[in-house]
Structure formats: C-alpha cells, structure tokens
Amino acid sequence: MKLTKEHIKYVDEYLKNQGVIYWDVRLEMVDHLVSDIENYSGSADFKAVFNRSLQKANWDKNLKDINTQSWKSTNKIYRKLHSKEMISLLKQPKSLIGFILFYVLLNRIAVLFPENLKIAAFIVLGVPLLILIYELIKSWRRRLGKSVNMQYGIFYFSFGIIMTNPLLQLIPKPYMNTWLPLVLTLYLVMMTAGYRVYKCAFKKALKLKGID
Amino acid sequence: MYICIVMSNSKLYKGSLNTIILKLLNENDKMYGYEITQRVKELTKGELKITEGALYPALHKLEAEGLLDVEVAKVDNRLRKYYKLTESGTKETVSKLEELAEYIKTMQALVNPKLA
Numbered sequence: 001m002k003l004t005k006e007h008i009k010y011v012d013e014y015l016k017n018q019g020v021i022y023w024d025v026r027l028e029m030v031d032h033l034v035s036d037i038e039n040y041s042g043s044a045d046f047k048a049v050f051n052r053s054l055q056k057a058n059w060d061k062n063l064k065d066i067n068t069q070s071w072k073s074t075n076k077i078y079r080k081l082h083s084k085e086m087i088s089l090l091k092q093p094k095s096l097i098g099f100i101l102f103y104v105l106l107n108r109i110a111v112l113f114p115e116n117l118k119i120a121a122f123i124v125l126g127v128p129l130l131i132l133i134y135e136l137i138k139s140w141r142r143r144l145g146k147s148v149n150m151q152y153g154i155f156y157f158s159f160g161i162i163m164t165n166p167l168l169q170l171i172p173k174p175y176m177n178t179w180l181p182l183v184l185t186l187y188l189v190m191m192t193a194g195y196r197v198y199k200c201a202f203k204k205a206l207k208l209k210g211i212d
Numbered sequence: 213m214y215i216c217i218v219m220s221n222s223k224l225y226k227g228s229l230n231t232i233i234l235k236l237l238n239e240n241d242k243m244y245g246y247e248i249t250q251r252v253k254e255l256t257k258g259e260l261k262i263t264e265g266a267l268y269p270a271l272h273k274l275e276a277e278g279l280l281d282v283e284v285a286k287v288d289n290r291l292r293k294y295y296k297l298t299e300s301g302t303k304e305t306v307s308k309l310e311e312l313a314e315y316i317k318t319m320q321a322l323v324n325p326k327l328a
Contacts, residue, residue: 002288003288003289005289008289008290028245028268028293030290031244031245031287031293032245034288034290035244035246035247036246038288039250057264058263058264066265069269073272073273076276077272081276204282207282207284208284208291208293210286210291
C-alpha cells in the first residue's frame with residue numbers, strides 16, 4: 001500500500017494530537033508507521049492498517065509517555081554534553097589560560113578600580129545574553145518549530161544565567177568585590193559550554209529537518 | 213505457552229540489544245529503525261522481535277555516546293533517519309562481539325560442558 005502526502009500528514013497529525021508534541025520525536029515514529037503500513041500487502045483500508053501498525057508498535061496508547069520519555073532521555077544527553085563541554089574547556093590549556101586571565105583581570109579591576117566592577121559585571125553578564133537573543137532570532141527565522149533538541153539547546157545555553165543569579169543574590173554586599181570575579185568566571189565557563197551545546201542542538205535540528 | 217517462550221527470550225536478549233544493533237550496522241552501510249526491526253525478525257525467523265519502545269531509546273543512547281552517526285534523507289514524501297557506525301562505533305562493535313562470544317562460551321561451559 002503506497003501512501004500519499006495526505007496519508008503521511010494524517011499520521012503525523014495523529015501523533016501530534018495524541019501528545020507527541022516535538023516534531024523531531026515524531027519524525028522517526030512517522031517513518032516507522034508509514035514503512036509498516038506500506039509493507040502491508042492485504043486489502044484493508046488505510047485507517048484499519050494504520051490502527052494495526054499502531055498496535056503492533058504499542059503506540060496505540062500512552063503516547064504522552066513516549067513524549068515524556070524522549071524529553072527525559074534528550075535532557076540526559078544534553079546534560080552530559082554540557083558537563084563534557086565544561087570539563088573540556090577547563091582541560092584545554094588555551095581556554096584555561098583565557099579563563100584564568102579573565103579572572104585576574106576582573107580581580108585587578110575589583111582591587112584597583114572597585115567603582116568600575118559593576119560596569120564590568122554588566123558587560124560580562126550582558127554579552128552572552130545578547131548572543132543568546134541573536135541565536136534565538138536566527139533559529140526562529142529558520143522555522144524550526146517545537147523541537148526537543150532546540151528546547152534543551154536553549155535551556156543549557158541559559159543554564160549559566162539560571163545558576164549564577166542565585167549565587168549573586170547569596171553573596172553578602174561587603175564581600176561582593178572578592179567573590180564577584182570568581183562567580184563571573186564560573187558564569188563565563190558555563191555560558192561558553194552552554195553556547196557549544198546550543199550550537200550542537202541547532203546543527204542537529206537543522207540536520208533532522210533536512211536543511212543542513 | 214508461546215507467549216512464555218517469547219517473554220523469557222526477551223529477557224535473555226535484552227542485554228544484547230546494543231550488540232545486535234551494532235552488528236547489523238557493521239554489516240550494512242546505514243539502516244533506519246524499521247529496517248532494523250525487520251532484519252532482526254528475518255534473521256531470527258521471527259523468534260526475536262525488537263520492540264519499538266526498546267529500539268529507539270537504544271539507538272539514541274548509542275548516538276549520544278558517539279558510536280552512531282545520523283543521516284537524514286527524504287524518502288517518498290517523508291524524512292527518514294538513517295544510522296551508521298562512527299569510527300569508535302566500529303571499534304566498539306568488535307569489542308562487544310568479542311564480549312558476547314566470551315559470554316556464549318561461558319554459558320556453553322555451564323549448560324553443556326561436553327561442547328565447551
């Protein structure tokens with residue numbers, strides 16, 4: 001049974017309506033179901049064969065669970081990648097020297113020009129944010145839709161902000177000049193690793209969309 | 213009775229799923245999910261059926277570990293995700309197969325010492 005474009009759209013819409021909200025999760029499921037339907041050599045109509053294929057794959061129920069399961073396993077993959085990137089940044093002599101120099105520079109500003117430390121902090125916190133906004137616009141223009149890969153790419157890119165904010169709130173004001181250079185250096189490491197993870201997710205989403 | 217056999221076999225095969233996937237990809241340049249399930253069914257004459265719920269998470273895990281690479285191609289109005297072995301995936305296949313052969317040998321010694 002050869003399926004038309006409309007049949008394939010029907011399969012995709014069905015999975016979407018049943019709770020598989022990410023297209024990059026549905027992509028493989030659609031191909032699996034369509035391949036199974038096309039392999040069918042009997043005389044039943046499309047809907048009957050489709051239901052048979054859903055049952056065979058055990059996808060006739062709990063589709064929301066499949067979505068959640070994919071969401072969790074993708075998180076695991078990106079969380080691991082983020083940690084790997086952070087370790088790799090700290091292991092590479094070039095980047096390690098860069099981070100040490102960055103810390104020393106902020107520390108010098110804190111000691112010699114404490115009144116300028118706040119401005120330096122705003123710049124350090126702001127630049128990655130601007131890059132994040134630029135990247136978000138770029139991905140929006142590529143019409144990548146609801147993608148689980150993109151969702152985690154963006155999450156781990158902004159992970160540095162999420163983690164740094166409470167840390168900054170916790171530092172007592174008199175110790176701000178001592179701790180701020182260290183927290184900002186940590187923020188830079190997390191944001192750089194997050195940026196690399198985001199780039200990886202973006203590349204993957206483009207690849208899965210077939211537009212790389 | 214039939215269900216029992218399939219279920220007990222599934223438990224025995226569960227730990228070998230990654231090896232099965234890697235071995236199949238080692239023999240074929242690239243494969244997609246449905247093709248893997250069909251090939252396993254064909255090779256084992258229907259004795260072993262890889263469930264979709266086990267296959268796709270395993271493929272994604274192997275991909276995340278860098279053992280598999282992904283290629284997407286448009287096939288008959290839809291996108292198809294192909295998996296292929298990376299260089300480290302090929303090395304891992306050799307080691308996994310050696311591991312499996314060793315396991316079979318040990319089991320053979322336990323179950324049928326005369327043949328071992």
